Amino acid sequence: MQIALIATVAVHVLAAVYWAGTTFALARIGGTSAERLFAPQMAAATIAVLSGGYLWKLTHGGGYFGEAEQVLAVGALSAIIAAGVQGMFAGLSLRQLRRGAANGAASEDTAARKRVAMAYRISAGLLVITIVAMTSARYL
Numbered sequence: 001m002q003i004a005l006i007a008t009v010a011v012h013v014l015a016a017v018y019w020a021g022t023t024f025a026l027a028r029i030g031g032t033s034a035e036r037l038f039a040p041q042m043a044a045a046t047i048a049v050l051s052g053g054y055l056w057k058l059t060h061g062g063g064y065f066g067e068a069e070q071v072l073a074v075g076a077l078s079a080i081i082a083a084g085v086q087g088m089f090a091g092l093s094l095r096q097l098r099r100g101a102a103n104g105a106a107s108e109d110t111a112a113r114k115r116v117a118m119a120y121r122i123s124a125g126l127l128v129i130t131i132v133a134m135t136s137a138r139y140l
């Protein structure tokens with residue numbers, strides 16, 4: 001039980017640190033080179049969410065929904081919305097940029113780059129909420 005818990009927390013925090021860290025960096029640099037990080041970010045987000053769900057089952061699985069669980073739920077919801085915003089807006093815009101590179105459409109490229117930057121800024125803000133919620137829940 002203890003080993004399962006330690007392993008799950010390690011996987012959860014490793015995936016979360018990678019996802020949030022790269023998201024903060026890309027938000028700061030306006031999504032530059034997001035093409036190279038998008039796929040591993042989505043993989044890390046999936047691992048963070050799945051391991052988080054399992055961690056919930058291990059540590060808060062009793063069905064009680066007190067203050068700690070409410071704060072964790074806010075954090076989890078923020079993470080899921082962040083993954084959706086990144087996957088949808090950054091993902092679709094990056095796909096458009098790849099197509100644009102083949103067709104040479106410069107003005108559409110600028111708009112798509114702005115959408116990528118915006119998607120990273122929004123998801124970075126949501127991940128700040130997630131991290132504050134996740135790290136404070138156990139002290140409530």
Ligand code: HEM
Nearest residue numbers: 016020048049052053055056059076079127130134135138
């Ligand atoms: C649906 C998504 C997620 C769920 C259900 C979830 C669930 C959990 C649970 C149940 C815990 C243990 C809380 C406790 O100690 O009582 C936890 C810890 C933590 N989570 Fe998440 N999490 C999710 C996503 C994330 C994401 C996206 C991040 C960061 C970007 C994150 C960062 C952390 C951190 C840093 C801890 C603290 C570990 C510790 O103090 O031992 N989580 N999470």
